[in-house]
Amino acid sequence: MPDAAADPFAGLPRVQLGVRPTPLHPLPRLRELLGGAGKAPRLLIKRDDLDGVAFGGNKTRKLEWLLGEARAQGCDTLVTAGAAQSNHCRLTAAAAAMYGMEAHLCLRGPEPEKHTGNLVLDDWLGARLHFAAPGENVSALLEPLAGELRARGRRPYVIPIGGSNAVGGVGYAWAAREAAEQCPEATHIVVATGSGGTQAGLEVGVRLAGWGARVLGVGVAEPDTTSWNVDVADLANRIAERLGSGLRLAPGDIECPMDWMGPAYAAPTPECEDALQTLARAEGIFADPVYSGKALAALLDWVRAGRFSPTDTVLFWHTGGTPALFAEGH
Numbered sequence: 001m002p003d004a005a006a007d008p009f010a011g012l013p014r015v016q017l018g019v020r021p022t023p024l025h026p027l028p029r030l031r032e033l034l035g036g037a038g039k040a041p042r043l044l045i046k047r048d049d050l051d052g053v054a055f056g057g058n059k060t061r062k063l064e065w066l067l068g069e070a071r072a073q074g075c076d077t078l079v080t081a082g083a084a085q086s087n088h089c090r091l092t093a094a095a096a097a098m099y100g101m102e103a104h105l106c107l108r109g110p111e112p113e114k115h116t117g118n119l120v121l122d123d124w125l126g127a128r129l130h131f132a133a134p135g136e137n138v139s140a141l142l143e144p145l146a147g148e149l150r151a152r153g154r155r156p157y158v159i160p161i162g163g164s165n166a167v168g169g170v171g172y173a174w175a176a177r178e179a180a181e182q183c184p185e186a187t188h189i190v191v192a193t194g195s196g197g198t199q200a201g202l203e204v205g206v207r208l209a210g211w212g213a214r215v216l217g218v219g220v221a222e223p224d225t226t227s228w229n230v231d232v233a234d235l236a237n238r239i240a241e242r243l244g245s246g247l248r249l250a251p252g253d254i255e256c257p258m259d260w261m262g263p264a265y266a267a268p269t270p271e272c273e274d275a276l277q278t279l280a281r282a283e284g285i286f287a288d289p290v291y292s293g294k295a296l297a298a299l300l301d302w303v304r305a306g307r308f309s310p311t312d313t314v315l316f317w318h319t320g321g322t323p324a325l326f327a328e329g330h
Helices: 028-033 059-072 087-098 118-124 138-151 166-182 197-208 228-242 270-283 292-304 322-326
Strands: 024-026 042-047 077-082 102-107 128-131 156-158 188-193 214-219 313-318
Touching (some): 028 042, 059 166, 077 138, 087 102, 087 118, 188 197, 197 228, 292 313
Parallel strands (some): 077 156, 102 128
16 A cells, blocks of 8 residues: 555545445436437446445535544544434444444434435434434434434444535545546546535545546535535645645635526426436336436436537436435335
């Protein structure tokens, strides 16, 4: 292994969770549907839904570094938060199971009468579920719960929603290096942005790898501040600092429109439903209705509008989340 001076990732604690590298597949039939080689760019899909952990997804990459730090600190319990159908919570529970740790999930309430989708998987993985009261900020439950666990003799490690902090974001800086080796000719990367960590990590990793691909985020949730440009740039700078890089990004360096989110986070949209069916019928691949489906809708619209040249190579990053297809309301 290279030393930390040669490799900014080498000195940071990490565990192995998923299969690496995840597959990169061409999408020839989708390209034909969009006009063929004379009109549409070459299309590829990065399959982080096939990483081998509990139905896969982008959170596994973040959890490799978050769990690495938790174990380095001697923690025996993971505490995190999210929506009732959170992919991040499902994968946190899986990571905890793989390493013999407890998982406590703070979920937006109220608890449904019947568990479906990710909630069924959370139960099977043995996670302890804590539902917030209606309207309660679920993130506000994390530290009080961690305090209760400490009082009972546990050693909890608190993970923010989506695993989107400087520690977790390193996972997608690493992922950019992986994808650059698989597809150095890519000109664009299209990815859903829900808590910011995936896009922020990619923004850093693309630049550290000297890769020419432009990251195009698609906002599927409301940002914490005025825009995803601000939030992603801020988190990217914290990731770069953790990696010991002098890299600095400004909001103007980030692209992450909100035009495909719909009326609210996780709200169905006709464009997303059409994109899901288009990909499934063209390539036999399922995307999810909350994240990748909306990013895919953006990609299809951009191709139809002529944003990309036929000589471009566009990499669509599948961030997983397919259990949401089996949740009530989808």
